[in-house]
Amino acid sequence: MPKKFYITTPVYYVNDAPHIGHTYTTVAADVLARWHRSIGEETFFLTGTDEHGAKIEEKARGLKLEPKKYADEIAEKFKEAWRQLNISNDNFLRTTDPAHIKAVEKALQSMYDKGDVYLGKYQGLYCRGCEQYKNERDLADGLCPDHKVAPEKMSEECYNFKLSKYQDELLKLIKKDKLKILPLNRKNEIVSFFETEGLEDVSFSRKNVGWGIPIPWDKSHTVYVWADAFLNYLTGLGWDGTTPLTRGAGGLDFWPPTVQLMSKDILRVHATIWPAMLLSLDLPLPQAIFVHGYFQINGQKMSKSLGNVIAPGDLIKKYGVDASRYLIMSAAVFGHDGDIGWGKFDEKYNADLANGLGNLVARASSLIGKNRLELRLKIDSDKKLIKKYKELMEDYKFNEALKLLWRKLKESDETLSETKPWKLEDKREIKNIIEPVAQNILNVVNLLKPFMPSVSEKIIQQFTAKKIVKGEALFPRI
Ligand code: MSP
Numbered sequence: 001m002p003k004k005f006y007i008t009t010p011v012y013y014v015n016d017a018p019h020i021g022h023t024y025t026t027v028a029a030d031v032l033a034r035w036h037r038s039i040g041e042e043t044f045f046l047t048g049t050d051e052h053g054a055k056i057e058e059k060a061r062g063l064k065l066e067p068k069k070y071a072d073e074i075a076e077k078f079k080e081a082w083r084q085l086n087i088s089n090d091n092f093l094r095t096t097d098p099a100h101i102k103a104v105e106k107a108l109q110s111m112y113d114k115g116d117v118y119l120g121k122y123q124g125l126y127c128r129g130c131e132q133y134k135n136e137r138d139l140a141d142g143l144c145p146d147h148k149v150a151p152e153k154m155s156e157e158c159y160n161f162k163l164s165k166y167q168d169e170l171l172k173l174i175k176k177d178k179l180k181i182l183p184l185n186r187k188n189e190i191v192s193f194f195e196t197e198g199l200e201d202v203s204f205s206r207k208n209v210g211w212g213i214p215i216p217w218d219k220s221h222t223v224y225v226w227a228d229a230f231l232n233y234l235t236g237l238g239w240d241g242t243t244p245l246t247r248g249a250g251g252l253d254f255w256p257p258t259v260q261l262m263s264k265d266i267l268r269v270h271a272t273i274w275p276a277m278l279l280s281l282d283l284p285l286p287q288a289i290f291v292h293g294y295f296q297i298n299g300q301k302m303s304k305s306l307g308n309v310i311a312p313g314d315l316i317k318k319y320g321v322d323a324s325r326y327l328i329m330s331a332a333v334f335g336h337d338g339d340i341g342w343g344k345f346d347e348k349y350n351a352d353l354a355n356g357l358g359n360l361v362a363r364a365s366s367l368i369g370k371n372r373l374e375l376r377l378k379i380d381s382d383k384k385l386i387k388k389y390k391e392l393m394e395d396y397k398f399n400e401a402l403k404l405l406w407r408k409l410k411e412s413d414e415t416l417s418e419t420k421p422w423k424l425e426d427k428r429e430i431k432n433i434i435e436p437v438a439q440n441i442l443n444v445v446n447l448l449k450p451f452m453p454s455v456s457e458k459i460i461q462q463f464t465a466k467k468i469v470k471g472e473a474l475f476p477r478i
Contacts, residue, residue, distance in 0.1 A: 005036040005043045006254040010262050011050040011095060011232045013057045014074035019309035020328060020340075021295050021302050028088045028292065028398065029261050034450035035393055037088075044254040046236040048084065048093030053225030055128050057211035067211045071096055080322040081312045086321055086453055093236035095228055104231050105216045107239025107281060108204070108223060109428070111161070116280045121201040125151040129305050131225050132269065133203060146265055147305050156260040157206045159215060161227070166276035167199040167270050177276055180288040180397065183335040186264065190271045192372065199272055230274045233257060234283070257286040267291050278456075290396055293337035302340070319345070322452035323353050323475055329451055330399045348478050350404060358475035360413050361459055364437050366470035367421055373431050375438055377463060382408075382443040389447050402451065405444045412437040414460045438463055 009025045013017065016269035026047055051071040060070035075094050078402035082089060093100060100253020111117045124133040129147030133154075142150055171194045173179045174187065205221035206212065213220030235241075237252050262270060267289065275285045294301045297308045315324040327345050330352070368375065380386065385408060392401040421433045443461050449456040455474060462471055
């Protein structure tokens with residue numbers, strides 16, 4: 001039986017079009033999905049949109065649109081962005097899909113029947129940007145640190161979820177890496193949160209938010225948007241809301257997720273409410289959560305609410321699809337924040353792609369073409385390189401994996417600059433220099449496929465053709 005690999009991104013809010021922060025998570029998930037497919041694992045890659053709740057309702061009403069109509073428009077923008085970026089997701093789940101809604105109703109009902117959801121009251125603060133209940137200690141100068149607005153005071157009847165009941169069990173599972181939180185500093189953060197603050201019950205319904213899934217046993221409430229959204233990870237595989245999960249049915253074979261990607265803004269809810277819901281539903285927990293850092297511009301998190309975003313479409317227009325994917329994945333250490341900006345992208349594009357990969361491929365192929373050299377090249381011949389690359393990929397060290405490949409390209413560049421084969425006459429001599437260079441290019445681009453699928457394929461075709469010739473410039477200089 002081939003190994004199974006199930007990877008998810010968060011379902012993104014449709015309060016605005018996608019920016020390259022969302023793109024970062026989605027491209028990283030795509031790189032992993034493509035890589036796991038390439039090593040023969042049965043892979044399922046899920047992404048989608050989170051469409052209910054007060055934030056979306058407010059945004060839609062402000063535009064004088066019905067929330068669903070508004071959500072349709074933005075969901076389409078997400079789909080289109082991922083299509084453009086060549087994202088290989090197996091499903092795109094919208095939380096307004098009727099099948100998802102039905103499953104959420106069933107899941108909530110079974111948690112209620114079990115006694116894990118009970119009628120109570122919430123009195124406190126709420127940040128609509130986060131769609132989260134807040135404590136004073138979560139705020140900085142009275143403001144939500146992520147959204148820079150004062151949370152609203154709320155007091156309403158609601159159905160609470162017994163999160164506190166699962167505190168001890170969850171902490172044990174996290175400590176023992178049964179639910180692995182990566183990188184390690186994030187795990188430590190969560191463990192310390194459990195130990196110092198602990199889990200309080202959380203409101204799972206809203207009385208004054210109409211744009212949501214009605215609570216099945218009390219239609220005067222709607223389901224809290226996070227409770228609704230988390231279940232996407234199950235419904236995206238075709239789960240119908242009945243527990244225990246029936247194995248063997250379609251995508252459900254993939255449960256539980258091998259890894260769930262996100263950035264730190266939503267780690268805490270993913271390490272508390274989400275796994276507690278699964279325990280309540282008697283379902284296996286995800287194996288791992290990987291938390292990457294923020295893309296920042298001038299030290300500020302890039303976000304829709306702060307209005308400092310770069311759209312994926314703008315990146316693609318300037319650099320092309322594969323180059324955009326490369327620039328995004330090499331912009332930061334995966335797991336750390338990274339400062340980005342047009343200047344940095346231009347520089348990296350010119351250095352690594354125009355003058356780097358592009359120039360090397362052009363020099364090598366033109367020498368081969370001009371001299372009509374017949375080469376014997378093999379894909380996959382550098383086992384040492386493959387081993388190192390694999391180790392880095394398994395550790396989610398994407399930008400280091402790219403650096404490793406670029407060091408190999410540089411070796412070939414140096415060989416050409418030192419030996420200057422374009423000045424030589426003897427074909428045999430030229431071939432002796434060029435053959436290993438071409439072989440190296442082929443080895444590198446074969447490993448580059450998850451990051452730059454089209455360009456890699458193009459170069460592989462070029463260098464495995466009967467007659468190798470110089471093609472069009474891959475990355476015109478900016
Ligand atoms: N709808 C919730 C998630 C529900 S999942 C059950 C949500 N949506 S969101 O649109 O705000 O997306 C947040 C996620 O987008 C982050 O966790 C991260 O994956 C990605 N990013 C958004 N801005 C980002 C940066 N500036 N930098 C890096 N990633 C960013 O939260």
